[in-house]
């Protein structure tokens with residue numbers, strides 16, 4: 045990534061606290077980040093390290109306890125409905141739990157149509173159908189097989205791919221993807237990653253992968269942030285971090301990933 | 312070497328949807344499972360892995376339906392048993408299941424220990440409540456779960472803990488076959504490692520006799536399974552020893568799958584992943600010939616003519632007419 | 648249990664505050680109705696009286712007796728104080744009967760009609776909803792649409808239809824009142840029989856409407872729960888259907904308990920209208936009369952009773968809910 049591409053999102057000393065009194069704890073503490081146009085970032089950490097909380101704050105779904113998010117070099121405002129819609133047109137997310145993020149009582153077709161309607165384009169029924177079919181095609185889903193189904197009639201991986209299909213309709217400027225491929229087989233994942241990379245090339249999309257899959261982080265990202273107990277403990281160029289990790293936590297994470305060639309110590 | 316515990320032959324099952332269509336999600340699957348072995352199942356999402364797991368349990372309820380085939384556990388064809396016998400004598404006792412989303416597998420308003428009591432009440436009617444509690448507590452101890460987890464509600468447990476509770480619950484009756492459907496894909500690497508260790512120790516200690524392990528994480532499978540089956544659109548396309556299938560896949564789909572594995576090892580970066588264009592076939596349609604034909608680069612007319620039988624190639628079984636050897640995916644799958 | 652006590656006290660505080668606000672509104676709102684009640688009474692009493700001065704005297708003495716000559720705010724303070732002593736003043740329209748006396752005579756009728764009707768309607772509605780989700784067939788095709796139809800009717804329409812068909816037309820049941828008008832309340836069998844006879848039609852009207860509303864919600868909740876992972880897992884561990892259905896019923900009914908809390912206000916007000924239609928001697932009918940005669944003390948007394956009932960019902964439901972649903976316990980008590 046060339047250093048001079050423009051900064052789109054920036055976080056300054058983001059904090060998020062949950063609970064009060066004795067139960068109080070910081071799920072995210074003093075996190076700084078800088079996302080530049082076209083950059084692919086991975087935020088990696090164990091379960092409970094605060095990744096989803098951070099992602100929700102970036103998406104504007106959760107208020108930081110303190111700290112600030114800068115969007116295109118101005119403090120982000122989400123006060124009015126118009127502000128929020130404007131922001132969400134540029135910043136979109138794929139959520140961790142695909143089942144709970146969809147209305148269980150709407151058919152797949154309705155779910156995708158809602159997305160298209162967000163764009164506020166004037167389209168004929170035919171064009172909308174084509175758009176949905178194409179979006180499903182990007183993620184190896186057969187639209188004609190699915191449109192009449194309810195979310196609970198899909199397999200986990202199909203559900204996740206449907207979430208991703210939304211992104212190909214919305215084409216945001218920043219994509220926050222929280223464990224986007226945890227239920228998807230390697231081959232489909234490769235296809236989806238390919239598609240993501242194309243989207244990034246097309247419109248300089250920033251992709252933030254939130255994951256505990258170090259392999260994925262290593263393969264796709266320019267920059268990696270390692271998160272432990274709400275803090276960023278190591279950050280930098282992906283290759284550097286994974287080839288010569290400095291922090292002991294990073295080293296442990298790396299050791300716990302099953303690999304193809306090296307042994308996996310189950311002792 | 313080991314004794315055969317489970318034999319599944321030509322199993323066919325389908326979903327009957329609300330719209331009265333049939334989805335043939337398991338379409339002629341045969342395999343055997345030996346004592347002490349872990350058999351892995353991997354494949355594209357939506358290819359029918361979870362359905363295969365459910366089907367092998369032999370206990371069908373709508374929308375899943377049995378069509379044909381046999382499932383033999385320890386010499387007994389469980390499809391010939393009455394439903395009541397199946398429920399009380401086979402489920403949990405002979406063959407047990409760990410569901411894909413173990414996170415939601417526990418009733419949110421039931422204490423973990425009470426649920427285990429309910430299970431024991433069905434299968435061990437003679438036990439007193441104390442005996443049931445003792446049994447559960449012992450099993451929890453073996454799995455390094457704190458006893459307080461027994462009196463907890465599921466939402467009071469962390470994800471990794473819930474997973475371990477489900478492992479304990481599923482194996483409480485010491486089943487001969489344990490079917491684990493993506494037991495760790497919702498866990499982070501550290502909890503995953505713990506869960507895998509537990510599963511392996513259960514097998515080593517003889518609490519379960521054999522295991523079917525479904526996952527799409529092939530690097531994980533490499534360290535867990537002895538043998539592996541690669542599934543595509545309701546059928547097994549390749550079966551063999553795990554190391555051989557991972558490093559020298561023979562079926563074109565398996566080759567593409569292995570070419571797309573990502574691990575944090577230094578040669579992966581910049582390495583081109585193989586991806587297959589197109590979508591898998593619609594399982595609603597009756598299919599003829601090879602299911603992978605539409606996406607395969609080697610397809611010839613013969614592939615689509617009739618059902619491709621499974622055949623042995625060395626120690627491997629594959630469902631392909633040709634003998635393709637695995638080259639690096641750059642040469643084999645470069646299409647653009 | 649300490650945290651539960653905290654939850655209880657917090658809820659209690661909120662309800663107390665709501666009650667104070669309600670009492671205040673109760674005092675001021677009726678006084679915004681146009682018209683002067685004393686002139687209504689005086690003009691009724693002084694029919695035929697020609698002396699204007701005497702009329703004026705009478706008017707002033709009434710104004711003083713009811714405390715209407717004092718400033719509004721002072722009236723409010725007195726009102727509040729009196730309420731705390733259970734004194735709602737003297738009814739304008741039924742002078743010199745005390746409002747508390749009227750309420751005391753009406754409340755047993757209202758409670759006796761509404762509590763059983765709403766509870767039974769709620770219970771039957773939920774059972775019906777669960778059955779339609781689980782059994783389908785005749786439940787789903789005939790009974791459920793019928794419930795939908797009944798639910799879409801306004802309360803008074805159903806009451807009037809019942810009154811017309813079974814009371815006026817078929818003459819199976821009396822058309823109004825709480826007991827035969829020639830009778831004097833006592834504990835004889837014939838009196839109780841008469842009460843039950845008069846009770847039947849309004850009771851059934853309320854039950855029918857309640858069933859419809861509850862069945863709809865329960866059906867979709869049950870369908871959702873039946874498709875959840877824990878149901879699959881429990882079944883595959885060999886747990887019998889009847890027990891699994893109990894899990895589902897419990898989890899589906901929990902949101903219905905909240906639903907009851909939300910809808911109890913509507914239900915009570917609807918039931919009051921039923922009382923009016925059947926001229927039942929409960930709060931609803933009294934309130935109706937009081938509004939017609941601008942009987943402020945009685946209006947406030949009735950509405951206050953209704954508010955109190957709705958608040959008490961909601962409070963009870965929330966407290967019970969907090970006890971039975973571990974999920975609420977966890978989230979509500981910790982707070983954000």
Ligand SMILES: Nc1ncnc2c1ncn2[C@@H]1O[C@H](COP(=O)(O)OP(=O)(O)OP(=O)(O)O)[C@@H](O)[C@H]1O
Nearest residue numbers: 062063071089090091092093094095096097098499
């Ligand atoms: N709404 C909430 N109220 C209280 N605590 C919360 C809330 N949301 C998250 N937490 C807590 O904050 C911590 C961080 O949670 P978060 O979901 O961000 O972790 P994560 O890194 O995304 O984990 P995972 O990999 O399991 O998704 C956890 O301890 C979690 O229990």
Ligand SMILES: Nc1ncnc2c1ncn2[C@@H]1O[C@H](COP(=O)(O)OP(=O)(O)OP(=O)(O)O)[C@@H](O)[C@H]1O
Nearest residue numbers: 197199200201202326336356357358359360361362
């Ligand atoms: N209840 C259902 N009704 C109809 N079709 C279903 C139902 N459940 C699953 N299917 C279909 O059956 C096929 C196989 O689904 P299954 O869940 O077995 O896939 P899977 O291999 O386990 O996928 P994943 O890796 O995503 O879990 C899919 O095409 C899916 O759409």
Ligand SMILES: [Mg+2]
Nearest residue numbers: 095096097140
């Ligand atoms: Mg998360």
Ligand SMILES: [Mg+2]
Nearest residue numbers: 199360361411
């Ligand atoms: Mg599955």
